[in-house]
Structure formats: C-alpha cells, structure tokens
Amino acid sequence: MDWNWQVIFDSLPELLNGAVLTVQLVVVSGIIGLFFGLILAQLRLSKNWLVQVLPFSYIFFFRGTPLLVQIFLIYYGLGQFEAIRNSFLWEPVLSQAYWCAIIAFTMNTSAYLAEIIRGAIQTIPVGELEAADAIGMSKWQKLTRVTLPRAFGIVIPAYSNEVIFMLKGSALASTIALMDITGVARTISARTYTLMELFFAAGIIYLLLSWVILFSFRLFEKRMNRHASYVPPDVMTNTVP
C-alpha cells in the first residue's frame, strides 16, 4: 500500500464543498431543533399528564431508535403513502434527500435537546423562580427573563456535546446520497481506489470542525455564565478588576 498525498490535495476542494453541506445540515437542524426542543421541554414539564404523553412518546421514539432508521423512515418510508406522494409537499420537500436529512436531524436532535433542557430547567434553584413570582413577573416574563436564561447557562456544556453528536450523525446523510464530507470521500475513493487517504482526510476535517464547535461553545459559555465570575469593583481605589 502506498500512501498517496497527492490525491488528498487534489480532492481538497471537493471535500471542503462537502464540509459546507455538513455545516449547513448541522447549523440548520441545530437551530430549528433547539426551537422545537424548547417547546417539547415546556410541554414535557406540564403538570397535565395528557399534555405530557405526546412529547414523552416523541422523545422516547427518537432517542430509542437509531438515526439511520429515522432517516430511512422519512426519506424512503414516506413515499409508501399515496396521500403524501400526492401532497403539495412531496415535490419540493419530501422527495428531496436534502430536506429529508434536515427533517430527520431536526426531529432527532430536538428530542435529545428537550431532555437536556428539561434537566436544566429542573436544576434551577426553586428560590429564583419564587423570587420572580414574588416581584410579580407574569408567566411569560418569568420564562424569558429567569427560566430560559438560567437554563441556557446550565445547558451549554450538554448542548455543545449534542452539537458534536449531530456533527457525527450528519455523516449519515451520505447514506441517502447526499454529498457531505463522508459522501464526497466515499464517491472519490470509489473512483480513485484511494480509500484510506480520503477517509483520513475526511476524519481530519471532522476533527477540525468539532474543535471549532467546542472552542466557540466554551467562549459562549463564559459569556452566558459571566455572573459566576463577576468581581465587584473596588470601592477604595475605584477600579474595575
């Protein structure tokens, strides 16, 4: 086996194109998933068990089955139903691999995020929520000013983990013929028989991406939790440390 560096350099532009698609998949489904995750977590925390059942079974299903099954269910499975094939969504969305991947990733990640957010909300000290009630905040005010900002501060480390998992999961997009990093590596390697080199290069790109994600989340976490490292200004010398 001879290691062929040249093929890595030659296919770098294509791999980077794949990286753009990977980042797109992760960012789009990450943002929409966060939104749905928030709603699901709120429903899951409801005291009415009838309201709880639906988010519970949703979360149970999407956390208990492999992402690959979910992708196949949406991309291949939905076509089984005449009604869906005739609907207006079929042509522009549900028959497109790209949108099916986005839908699958979003649904998957929102289930995981819902559990993470629920956990975070439950660890907020009760006193803070009571304080919000005591000064007369409305339910919405309490949610947007106390619960969510506090939950976000707690949730960020777990959220960054989830984003990394999603980055790794996005490789599954290549199974429905999307040209993400893995898809590009598989296609080129089938053409040039330089499998080890291309998978190696793809692995390096994934590693770089995950380090970028971890690093930026660490910065973001510092910013969100800046109250924890607050030092009051020194009154004697009137300086801000």
Place this chain on the structure above:
Amino acid sequence: MFDLQGFGALLLSGATVTIKLALTSLVIGMALGLLGATAKLSNIWLLRKIATVYTATMRGIPELLLVLFIYYGGSILLMTILKKFGYNEYVEISAFWGGVMALSIAFGAYATEIFRMSIQEIPIGQHEAAQAIGMRPLQTFYRITLPQVWQIALPGLGNLFLVLLKDTALVSVVGLKDIMYQSSRAAQSTQQPFTFYMAAAIIYLGLTMLITGFMMWLEWRANPAARYAKKLSRQSTHRQSTIG
C-alpha cells in the same frame, strides 16, 4: 398496516446479529475503556499522551466514517501485510469483526472518560489506607477501586451502551445482515419501506427498553448500601406499625 408478509423471521434473525454485535463490542469496548483510563491516570507521560490522543480523536470522528475506514481500510492493510509474506489472494475482514472493531474503539473512547472520572471520584485516602495495610497495587485495584468504580460508572456506561446499540445500525452500511439490513431487503422486495423501517424501529425500541430495565436492575445490585438502607427503613416502618 403491520402485515410483515412473512419477513418477521428475517427481522428477528437480524435482531440476533445486532445483539451479538452490540454485546461483543461492549465487552471489548469496556476493556479498551479500562485500559484507556489506566493510561490516562498513569505516571508515564507517553501513555497519558496516547490515551489523550485516542479519546480526543475518536470522539470527534463520525462512527460511520470509522466503520467504513476500518472495514475497507482494514482489508487493504491486511492484504498489504499478507503480500509481504507472499500471499497474494484477495482477503477481506468480515463485516461483523470490522463493525466490532469500529464500535468498540468508539465505545472505548467514551468509556475511558467515564472510568477516569469515576476513579478520580474515589477519595485518595482509601488508596492510601489500602497501601497502609499492605495491599499490592493489583489487590487495591480489584478490592477497593473496581467495586466502587463500577457503582459510580454504571449510569454513564448504561447510556453509552444504548448509544452503542443504536450505532450497530451503521454496520449494515458495509453489509452486515443486522436488523437494518434485513428490513431494507424486506422493504425493497415488498415496496413497503415505511412498514419495515417502522418494524425495525420498534425492535430497536424494544431492545432499548430491555437494556434500560437491565441497567436499573444492575444499578440496584451495585449499590448494597442503598438497598440495605431501604430494607432498614421498611423494617422500621413495619415495627412502628406493629407498636402503634
């Protein structure tokens, strides 16, 4: 909707392959995790560095890429080595063992971190006490560290095993005849993909529930102190009720 058209047995045979794959990878992955944690906590610089590189890279690379890399790359590597010994036939590592290698390497990277954290959670005084009464390092490990590590690490390992179970589906991409592979085949020949992928999903859900239940039982078993406390409290309430 749920007419499996005689493919049920095929799906179940896939399920046994999935279970075999998951359990084999679990055993090897646990061993890798313990080795990794020992390396991370060792005094030798090189071992620590190797373990750090291992966990840092393997947790950032998609499992699918790992499966593909090991399955195809492993065959190429094996053929190159065999060629050196003058064996020029085409060889291929089986999808099963390629999958086991990939999944246990990924599992081991996460397990390393869990074991490391659990070992660090045990107070250093216990280790010193064991030394003071003359236990050898291996004895200390087996009698003091491991039983406690087991108890602390169990919930984390349980979650990892669930992740592992779901990752086994990836090995179907390289042709292992697991649940996913068989349901794809059934979906193609019946033209009813939704039915069969849903059936696969339900089998995975069942396995997930089974493992969750088993983990709860293991956690209960691993914590004799909590069990004893519960027994005591039950006895005391019983006594109170008889006195009252």
